[in-house]
Amino acid sequence: MRTKPAESRRTAGSSSPDSLGGDELGYDFRIGSSRQPLLFEVKASQGEVGQIELGESEVPTAQRHTGSDRWRILMVTSVPEPSRLRVAMLPNPFSPRGRDLYQEEGGALRLSYRL
Structure with a gap:
């Protein structure tokens, strides 16, 4: 089962333009006003259970934040069944915590997960 990015990038963050990410930035939104927001x-x-596919801007952004644990995945599961819907925060797949959690699945960066 393949995952798709969230439909709306503007609903998850605050209304501040600084909190919004974008495809070109490698993340959807940021939280925190410090110099090192999440x-x-x-x-x-x-x-x-499924696969996460990281896009071409997400991979280098995640790799840049390997040591800081700032870049994370919010996984929304069971979207078609609201009673089973779950949101889980997953670590950066390139971080020490994330390396053992995911399994690489092919040419593009596709990662298997199980919650």
Whole structure:
């Protein structure tokens, strides 16, 4: 099962233009007003097991933040079934915490997960 990015990038963050990310930035929104805010990429799936596909701007952004633990994935699962919907914060796949959580799945960067 493949995941798709969240439909709306503007609903997850605050209304401040500074909190919004974008495809070219490698994240969907950021939280925190400090010099090192948390950066979140939102992914969604139909179930609790599937694949996450990171885009061409997401990979280098995640790699740049490997040591800081600032870049994270918000995984929204079971989207078609609101009673089972779940949001989980997953670590950066390039970070020490994330390396053992994911399994690479092919030529593009596709990662398997199980919640």
